[in-house]
Amino acid sequence: MPDDAEPSADVPASAAAMAGGGALARDFGHAEVFAVIGLLSFAVARYLPVLAIPLVCPARALTGLPCPTCGMTHAFVAVAHGDVAAALAASPAGALLAALAWLLSAADLVRLVVGARLPAVPERTARLLVAAGAVALVVNWTWMIARELLP
Amino acid sequence: MLARCARCQNNFTTETFGLQRCPHCGSELLLSDPNAPPPAAPQTASPAGTGMATSAQPAEPAGGSGALPPPPPPPPGGGPGGFGTPPGGGPPPGPEGELPAPFAERDRLGFFHAYIETFKLVATKPQEFFRRVRIDRSGSAVLFGLVSAVVGNAISALYSWAGAQQATLAMRQMMDRLPADQRQAFEQMVPWFSGHGVLWTALFAPIWAIVSIYVAAGILHLLLLLFRGANRRFDATLTTVGYAYGLTILLAVPACGSLIALVWYIVALIIGTAESQRCGTGKAAAAVLLPGVLLCCCCAGAGVLGLAGAMKAIGGVTKGGPVDL
Numbered sequence: 001m002p003d004d005a006e007p008s009a010d011v012p013a014s015a016a017a018m019a020g021g022g023a024l025a026r027d028f029g030h031a032e033v034f035a036v037i038g039l040l041s042f043a044v045a046r047y048l049p050v051l052a053i054p055l056v057c058p059a060r061a062l063t064g065l066p067c068p069t070c071g072m073t074h075a076f077v078a079v080a081h082g083d084v085a086a087a088l089a090a091s092p093a094g095a096l097l098a099a100l101a102w103l104l105s106a107a108d109l110v111r112l113v114v115g116a117r118l119p120a121v122p123e124r125t126a127r128l129l130v131a132a133g134a135v136a137l138v139v140n141w142t143w144m145i146a147r148e149l150l151p
Numbered sequence: 152m153l154a155r156c157a158r159c160q161n162n163f164t165t166e167t168f169g170l171q172r173c174p175h176c177g178s179e180l181l182l183s184d185p186n187a188p189p190p191a192a193p194q195t196a197s198p199a200g201t202g203m204a205t206s207a208q209p210a211e212p213a214g215g216s217g218a219l220p221p222p223p224p225p226p227p228g229g230g231p232g233g234f235g236t237p238p239g240g241g242p243p244p245g246p247e248g249e250l251p252a253p254f255a256e257r258d259r260l261g262f263f264h265a266y267i268e269t270f271k272l273v274a275t276k277p278q279e280f281f282r283r284v285r286i287d288r289s290g291s292a293v294l295f296g297l298v299s300a301v302v303g304n305a306i307s308a309l310y311s312w313a314g315a316q317q318a319t320l321a322m323r324q325m326m327d328r329l330p331a332d333q334r335q336a337f338e339q340m341v342p343w344f345s346g347h348g349v350l351w352t353a354l355f356a357p358i359w360a361i362v363s364i365y366v367a368a369g370i371l372h373l374l375l376l377l378f379r380g381a382n383r384r385f386d387a388t389l390t391t392v393g394y395a396y397g398l399t400i401l402l403a404v405p406a407c408g409s410l411i412a413l414v415w416y417i418v419a420l421i422i423g424t425a426e427s428q429r430c431g432t433g434k435a436a437a438a439v440l441l442p443g444v445l446l447c448c449c450c451a452g453a454g455v456l457g458l459a460g461a462m463k464a465i466g467g468v469t470k471g472g473p474v475d476l
Binding site: 030033034037040067068123126127130131133134 | 289362365366369373374376377379381385386389445446
């Protein structure tokens, strides 16, 4: 998203309280909102008993097979607790997504504090990354189904 | 001759006047013949269905300035797409003749009035609204979606709270028809659809709404990038999702509110994305619907595989062979 570096007119104003005003508030744009959401998800996965919530995937309950996002919660919680092996076993794509999201979130907030510019991603590169992510999700789901079906 | 699309502002060459489609954004437009006799009465409204003005001019001779006529001015306030800005008042239009949504001017119009006006535009005139809304005020769009989601969820939670006993009973009756393991899985989910689960859902609605709006806008924008439909920056997508999310206030409608809100939200989101990103309805629909369609396909595929496994097991039982699930 190359144009995200440009903050919108009233998002910085609404984010002023969150960022503490001044230069931080001025530079607080969409990327930083995503960073906060990312770090919030880390806090939830790390400190809240997410896996104790009695919620199951309806698709899995009905068919006995995982849906494309099955195992993501376990993977996020495992990565947040530093258990990479358990995260990869739960969902490789989920583990990768969690690690990437939290690393990028932390990096963006550091960038904000340091005052560096948000790096611009060319549209072609962004498109390739999205396509790679979609392929990774499909491969991950195929592997998870195969793991369930094959002896 | 050279023509300019009033929607995407791109130039293109055409040989004919009349109704046609822009080769860039696919929108329908009407090129009026400058040599045609003037109409009897001045035509002020754009043709039905197109809702837009266009400009065209014959190709200029060599050495001409090459300048195209400026884009048409926005209609006066109060008219379609005028967003209720009174003539002579309000902020100046944006760089593309865009106008702030009434909700972005809530300080001047009053919160409730601005909210109602914006809701009416999003719900009943999404094409005009999203084509003309300014995208540099996405904070107002997020706030609009947030307020709607909080109010809608709160009222919906009241209904669920009141009917928790009947809902639980209905779910248990449904679960009685399921196999034991599946029944156990659904048994764990029952509290989330009644009583305290509903209350928690309503309490966390503000955080959930902000996260949902941003994540939905992020995914939608990434898919638009994939389909080469992200012609404008992320603010356009976020503005569209934020205002479309405002339709979640329809959750307040008893019984079928969630279904109405979902369908209306998807329709408004497709129309809004097509207009705000100037990408055409096809790409917008693909980007909006793809996650849902993929999920449905995946679930259907998983269902077929599960059914095949069950049939194989039944076959093993009827033949007297061992059952290996």
